Amino acid sequence: MSKSNASESAANSTFPEIASALRAAQRIVIVSHVRPDGDAFGSQLALALSLRQLGKDVAVWNEDGLLDKYSFIPGGELLHVPTADAAPFDLGVALDTAGQNRLGLAGELARAPKWINIDHHPTNPRYGDLVFIDPTAPATGQILFELISSEDLPMDAKIAENLFVAISTDTGSFQYPNTTARTFEIGAELVKCGVDVGRVSQLLYESYPLRRAELLRELLGTMRIEANGNVAAFSLSLAVVERLRVKAEDNEGLIDHLRAIEGVVVAVFFEELIEGKVRVSMRSKSETADVSDICQRFGGGGHKLAAGARIRGSLAEVEERVLKAISDVVNCNS
Amino acid sequence: MSKSNASESAANSTFPEIASALRAAQRIVIVSHVRPDGDAFGSQLALALSLRQLGKDVAVWNEDGLLDKYSFIPGGELLHVPTADAAPFDLGVALDTAGQNRLGLAGELARAPKWINIDHHPTNPRYGDLVFIDPTAPATGQILFELISSEDLPMDAKIAENLFVAISTDTGSFQYPNTTARTFEIGAELVKCGVDVGRVSQLLYESYPLRRAELLRELLGTMRIEANGNVAAFSLSLAVVERLRVKAEDNEGLIDHLRAIEGVVVAVFFEELIEGKVRVSMRSKSETADVSDICQRFGGGGHKLAAGARIRGSLAEVEERVLKAISDVVNCNS
Missing domain, CATH: 3.90.1640.10 (inorganic pyrophosphatase (n-terminal core))
Known part of the structure; x- marks a missing residue:
């Protein structure tokens, strides 16, 4: 072209x-x-x-x-x-x-x-x-x-x-x-x-593989509510990806289950990657909680209301660092 | 009037x-x-x-x-x-x-x-x-x-x-x-x-109480796939209703998570009731699996594709009896 x-x-x-x-x-x-x-x-x-x-x-x-x-x-x-x-x-x-x-x-x-x-x-x-x-x-x-x-x-x-x-x-x-x-x-x-x-x-x-229902079950099993209900998160480990044989397309839209919860301002989805990194996806419901800004601090980017980053570290480490950063922003603004 | x-x-x-x-x-x-x-x-x-x-x-x-x-x-x-x-x-x-x-x-x-x-x-x-x-x-x-x-x-x-x-x-x-x-x-x-x-x-x-996400987590945790993938079911115990303070309106539409699974012909939702009964809701995706007919055998009724019944017994007993009856119908027709 x-x-x-x-x-x-x-x-x-x-x-x-x-x-x-x-x-x-x-x-x-x-x-x-x-x-x-x-x-x-x-x-x-x-x-x-x-x-x-x-x-x-x-x-x-x-x-x-x-x-x-x-x-x-x-x-x-x-x-x-x-x-x-x-x-x-x-x-x-x-x-x-x-x-x-x-x-x-x-x-x-x-x-x-x-x-x-x-x-x-x-x-x-x-x-x-x-x-x-x-x-x-x-x-x-x-x-x-x-x-x-x-x-x-x-x-x-x-x-x-x-x-x-x-x-x-x-x-x-x-x-x-x-x-x-x-x-x-x-x-x-x-x-x-x-x-x-x-x-x-x-x-x-109204049609998806059983795998997706099983994946949602696993994700909801890891659901965490932080910052007085302002932040909701769940995580997908490599072990679960392998066990359920999760495909990339299966993850589409699952974060909306967190975003739809009343009171939640920022929803976060952590996915463990093979190369020792974690892919973090964030959705915000408020212009005052700019998730693009948060993701940029971790080397990522995006829009105010939808952003992401790939962060080096274990799932547990990255979860703690990222949730801490989000909670600080959300608590500052509330 | x-x-x-x-x-x-x-x-x-x-x-x-x-x-x-x-x-x-x-x-x-x-x-x-x-x-x-x-x-x-x-x-x-x-x-x-x-x-x-x-x-x-x-x-x-x-x-x-x-x-x-x-x-x-x-x-x-x-x-x-x-x-x-x-x-x-x-x-x-x-x-x-x-x-x-x-x-x-x-x-x-x-x-x-x-x-x-x-x-x-x-x-x-x-x-x-x-x-x-x-x-x-x-x-x-x-x-x-x-x-x-x-x-x-x-x-x-x-x-x-x-x-x-x-x-x-x-x-x-x-x-x-x-x-x-x-x-x-x-x-x-x-x-x-x-x-x-x-x-x-x-x-x-895109807005529901945290309670509903927690309820979905519990329900998916009990998800069972029977009859070679033709039947999917989950159950809500009174203990969970009390713990999460589930309201009647929270249950609306949750059975669709089962109905949407590819290959599933009949979806079943079991709810334990206080009076020693279990409310059973069924959805069928096929005219040949008439859930109204199945529910009538247990004293209930409805339409071919959506039916229900209230059945005396413990959650475990009713689950076994009903899933057996559905599996017989589905296996006969497949």
């Missing part, structure tokens, strides 16, 4: 420009970020299925392949890990990816003379030739719905289901503050296109 | 008839079912706030009062437990209540010469004088939105928030199979009226 140049493209390309480039190309590669989520997969496959109806040769690449959790989504079989020997494409499309490096191998191996970059992350540096960044969209899938609708690109029930997966997962099922009236309107349109809301939602939200 | 007579009112009253009765009355009582949920409270308070803007004297009664979990909803202070000495009302409105007996004290103590009955439960026997039952509506709140919109009754951000609470909770945040395109369209309208989706959803879904 060509290098980005933010100054050249401060304004978004138009949907007609983007649609015109898509219609002009024959061999198109669609890529998205490593550690993919529902918005990455749903956006990639919605666009891929639409372009295939236009007779395009479409490759859909993600470094991590299709995660088990999303194996049900229509067109999932089109998604592959990148290959080094693929012939150059006419056009590349990067979706939902705030930085080129986050494309991983898919960005490194996909060769194309022209790139489209569509995303909703405000920090996207506007890499590529045709760029459309809308930070007010709760999901890249919402932008794609607008593109497909306004440019009359093919739409059907399978494409709609992928867009629904993208939008639903990135809004926490129409719950997060980024959810707008337009998001609901699009939900209505997608249902009219044939999305089975009950079925898709059950597959997305 | 007057006795129901299903044969007299097989067709629904019209929205103009219902609005006309509401406008004609001055003293109005709005009631809903015992063990109230978001649709009960949201519907009651949405209609109450709208009618107050028309200058009506409105009483909002629920036998259980306002649950802590819903203390944030606008107009919550209007909701009271029924009183025996209230003067007769001009009009009574029963919302979201499939049977008159489910109104509890609110139905017994509210005197009015005329009753409106609005509900979405298909089993509603059509009690009352003006009746509107729409089983295709996912929530009574959705019917009220249509009534308020089409009859030009007052609407504002507070009324919209109550309707959003009603619809969101009865669709599991726009996830259950009853969610329609119209439900999403109404979501969009309510956001345009001023609903803060992020705030309301956080209060509804």
Whole structure:
């Protein structure tokens, strides 16, 4: 992919420009970020299925392949890990990816003379030739719905289901503050296109391996409440990871069980790593408890309300140091 | 309230008839079912706030009062437990209540010469004088939105928030199979009226007492997987109820942690009761594993996919008997 140049493209390309480039190309590669989520997969496959109806040769690449959790989504079989020997494409499309490096191998191996970059992350540096960044969209899938609708690109029930997966997962099922009236309107349109809301939602939200329930049991077993109920923490040891054969994706969202506890201002998840370090993830419910600031002291970073660090030491040592640091901040502010 | 007579009112009253009765009355009582949920409270308070803007004297009664979990909803202070000495009302409105007996004290103590009955439960026997039952509506709140919109009754951000609470909770945040395109369209309208989706959803879904996290820890600690992974169960002993001071409302939805496990067909929740019995709740994911049938054998009942029973015996005894019965059914069918 060509290098980005933010100054050249401060304004978004138009949907007609983007649609015109898509219609002009024959061999198109669609890529998205490593550690993919529902918005990455749903956006990639919605666009891929639409372009295939236009007779395009479409490759859909993600470094991590299709995660088990999303194996049900229509067109999932089109998604592959990148290959080094693929012939150059006419056009590349990067979706939902705030930085080129986050494309991983898919960005490194996909060769194309022209790139489209569509995303909703405000920090996207506007890499590529045709760029459309809308930070007010709760999901890249919402932008794609607008593109497909306004440019009359093919739409059907399978494409709609992928867009629904993208939008639903990135809004926490129409719950997060980024959810707008337009998001609901699009939900209505997608249902009219044939999305089975009950079925898709059950597959997305009410289905996980036994391993995850066992993992939650272990984590809650280590739950600690500190600083007069302001801080909640739990820990995952390597012994448990090995015993339950925990996968990285199993941990997703588990910290929310702590964050949801009334009175808790900072939630903390400690994960023992093989290299003698501990990965610490923090969530704050208050701007006055800036977890990014706390994580920076331990060599990490992030946002005020969500941050993390990798800290050298045993699980017990790191827990004590970090909880002490958080308690000091929380007690200072309360 | 007057006795129901299903044969007299097989067709629904019209929205103009219902609005006309509401406008004609001055003293109005709005009631809903015992063990109230978001649709009960949201519907009651949405209609109450709208009618107050028309200058009506409105009483909002629920036998259980306002649950802590819903203390944030606008107009919550209007909701009271029924009183025996209230003067007769001009009009009574029963919302979201499939049977008159489910109104509890609110139905017994509210005197009015005329009753409106609005509900979405298909089993509603059509009690009352003006009746509107729409089983295709996912929530009574959705019917009220249509009534308020089409009859030009007052609407504002507070009324919209109550309707959003009603619809969101009865669709599991726009996830259950009853969610329609119209439900999403109404979501969009309510956001345009001023609903803060992020705030309301956080209060509804991402906030619970520490007690509930501790309860989940205890339950997962007793988790059993039986019948080759087809059956998952956990148990709540009286000792844990007393130690954690568990309230009845804390248990709501916890069985879903078992139902969501991949491969599990039947989820079972055992609760030890003080009178030497055990309350058993079952959820099935398959029509071929009819939990209503299993519960009937133990003197209980319910639907094919959700049923329950109260069974005499110790926790351990009842667990063994019930799990044996379920395993027989599941193994027969698999």
